[in-house]
Amino acid sequence: MHLLLVDDEPLELEQLEYMISEQYPYWTIHTAADASQALKILSEHPIRLSLLDIQLPGKSGIELGMEMKKYEHIDIIMVTAFQSFNYAQASLRLGAKDYLTKPIIEEELFHVLDQYKYAAIQSHIVQEALTIIHEQFSEKLSLSSLANQIHINSTYLSRKFHEEMGISFSEYLNDFRVQAAQRLLRQESEKSISSISEECGFSSQHYFSSLFKKQTGCTPREYRIREKV
Structure with a gap:
């Protein structure tokens, strides 16, 4: 499965990639620091799932998520450091599958991602x-x-x-x-x-x-x- 991580904090992006690659070694992970990088990756790879940080430079994660809705096969999980009802509400309107707050706890992350463990496998x-x-x-x-x-x-x-x-x-x-x-x-x-x-x-x-x-x-x-x- 192809997974896209979008976050403008290099250390957080690296740590998230590390956690996921250790738990799901057969996934292909792509990373982006902003919306333009993310959209380029989306045009080149069959992304199935994306974790979007809400606070991004330029276009916000919510705005990027709205653009990503044209890719019907992609599920979105929003990530933010702020426990805000408004953010949660915006994520729901966007159609996000889930909403995680930072610092991300491994157990919570894997609980969300386990449902995609064999997402690309049909047989x-x-x-x-x-x-x-x-x-x-x-x-x-x-x-x-x-x-x-x-x-x-x-x-x-x-x-x-x-x-x-x-x-x-x-x-x-x-x-x-x-x-x-x-x-x-x-x-x-x-x-x-x-x-x-x-x-x-x-x-x-x-x-x-x-x-x-x-x-x-x-x-x-x-x-x-x-x-x-």
Whole structure:
């Protein structure tokens, strides 16, 4: 699922993105600091859900939300630091699905977002495939072995997975493994990079480092040092 976060506070935007990506690692998250950036992203990506800060420079979140109403497939959740009845009322008139106040509490955020957990997934086949990937990503998992566990043809699974997830099975698996590696690099400071590579299902540390840098812009070692600062 494609999610759009709009907030003009860089730190709050970064923290919100971090919380959501940890809980929903298979979502594609886009960020914008104002309405013009948000509208550009909307024109280029199939956004399903957007969290809009009400207080934005230029057009307010309410005004941006009104423009977004032309995209009928997009749900809107308003976010604000002010517990105002007027804001809540304006959000309801806009047709927002929910209304969150800052500082955002993880439990409240996830309660709202859980209903979109499998928003883009229409078949039980892909849901079952995701469950297996999340449980067995550290093992030697291939498309054919996954298809065998679900008892369907691997070509059919490949097509359904790409249709509903927007990326291929191998891309999703590698993305999920890299995200798992990021968590371990942050949380297990004494664990070697080779051990993390193996624990996340990579057969080659060189391939792991290469893929990690391609996706994050830095090597695993650089990432670990950066996260300690």
